[in-house]
Amino acid sequence: MNRGHASRANLMPGTLGIAAATAFLILFLSVESQAGTAVLLLGGAVFVLGAARFGGIARMRQSFTGNEGAMNLVVVAAALLLTGFFYDDHFTLLLVATVMIYMVAALGLTVQFGYAGVLNFAGAAFFGIGCYTAAVLTRNTALPHVLVLLAGGVMAALIGALLLLPVLRTRGHYSAVVTIAFTLLFKTFLEVNDTLGGPQGLRVDGMNLFGWRFNDNIEIGETLELSFFANYVVGSLILLALAFAFVRRLERSWTGLNMDAVRLDETAAACFGYNISRWKITAFTVGNFLAGLAGAIYAMMLGFIAPTNFTFGDSLILVSIVLLGGIGNPWGIAVATTIVIVLPEKLQIIQEYRFLLYASMVILILLFRPLGLLPRPLRSYVPGWQPK
């Protein structure tokens, strides 16, 4: 009784924080003028710094660790609320869904880079493999779209297997170079390959899950019509929730420990029986699968894909999301993806210079907050568990 009460009180800071963040995002996404956007940004930054200064962020963190299930629901509810607010706004809903899809891909990168220490600068390429798989399968086969999604992930994982040998044989920065080469090759390959549309790209069918047609607007009664992108928001949210839960479980198991050990000290790990390659392969494959999965839904949402979506620059965006958010912390991914994807869309001044912006953000973070905006907490294997 007493304990239940305590944990309910504890929910407040987290819920308030999410409510404030949601309200802020709604404002930020609705404001039209550039000046208004800038003012909001500044205000938001001051608010967050102030909250951090007075221990607000720490208390929010406690809410999340103390009542994980409840807080997860609060976040999902907030996302749905935001979607409801922009129910007929194509552009904003597309943006919201894009953010969620990028989160899935960034979660994949976290497993590779944040846990097992396998640097992957080909995130956009594996995302692209998912996209092209979806394009080819939806246009040329009658495969149910659930399987198309899975196929996107599986293809990315399989093609990633080609890179395994060089990635495993090299260490640290050298394996990063291997993946950079792969991204460049991938884009060139797409541009010269006429069956895959060459530089013009390919059309992709809209998603249809068990008769739920994602590209139809949703009509409720006579007067209310929701943008069809709301379907994709919900679809991506489901995918994101699954990916999030999966990555969480992975971290909270011996598998997560193994990946950490392999990242931190290969020699010590080998002296305790670790098959180093096994855990790197697992992380690399799992990560590419998530990126490919994200790519498949992204392609079906956009309806059209071209090689220019999958450049080295896009891979860098994924890496900067992971660095910015807090390496290995899924909640950090959520915050960082929102910042990195939404900011340039709203602040047009930045658009042209966005790579400059990402680069400077990453440098600042590495200099002043090397563990990221939301540093990863120590592993707790069973949430809420206390030693007796």
Add this chain to the structure above:
Amino acid sequence: MNGTAETLLAARGLTKRFGGVVALEDLELEVRRNQVLGLIGPNGSGKTTFFNVVTGIYAADGGEVTFGRDTITNLSAQAVYRAGIARTFQRSRLMLELSIFDNIMVGNHRRLNQGLWFNLARRRAFRREFQDGFEQARELVRVFDPPLADRMFEAVGGFPMIDRRRIEICRALISHPQLLLLDEPSAGMTHEETTQLMDDILEVRSTFEGLTIIIIEHEMGVIERITNRCVVLNFGRKICEGTYQEVAADRLVQEAYLGIE
């Protein structure tokens, strides 16, 4: 059978070269079950190289190593660990950003269920294994330092050197190896801390029946106190062997250590 007579680990003619440098030359060495063997010698005499060759970090250039009835020469580090040999490192190689518990569980790798399905899907079974692992790890840490056992989920990086040494030894012991290799456990500690750690090691030995130890150490007090026998290396060769008293009285040893002509 007389337990003390049985050889657990033996090196025969073990040789390791790095380019022109001979780190181990034709080394003959034996440790019997349930004993503590001290490995001493000046810096660069091949002590740590011996550990690295035994544990599969370096490949030997000649000779063989047997463990119990098996030949383990040039097995991989992983296979040596699975055979029942665990070690600590001269420069403590803990994973500083992980918790004490995480670090100790790294040492328990061979006894934990590493299946992906088990880890991701069978959470109830995982929870039981986690609970068991936690109890064992905490028991073990308690032998060393009871207050430390209440801080199992704090990052290792926040603890002083003596605690890190303790944790490292716990990591090596958690999987119940037959042979423990301690590489200079007193490095970086004060005299008092060293004495304390040796008390701990002696106590652990009484809890782990049949544990055999090879210890590399520069502190002669430690060697005198905890070893049954000593082997002295110089330039990769064994120059003397016997009890601490015998070894300390040996003229060659005095020359190697003190430069007496």
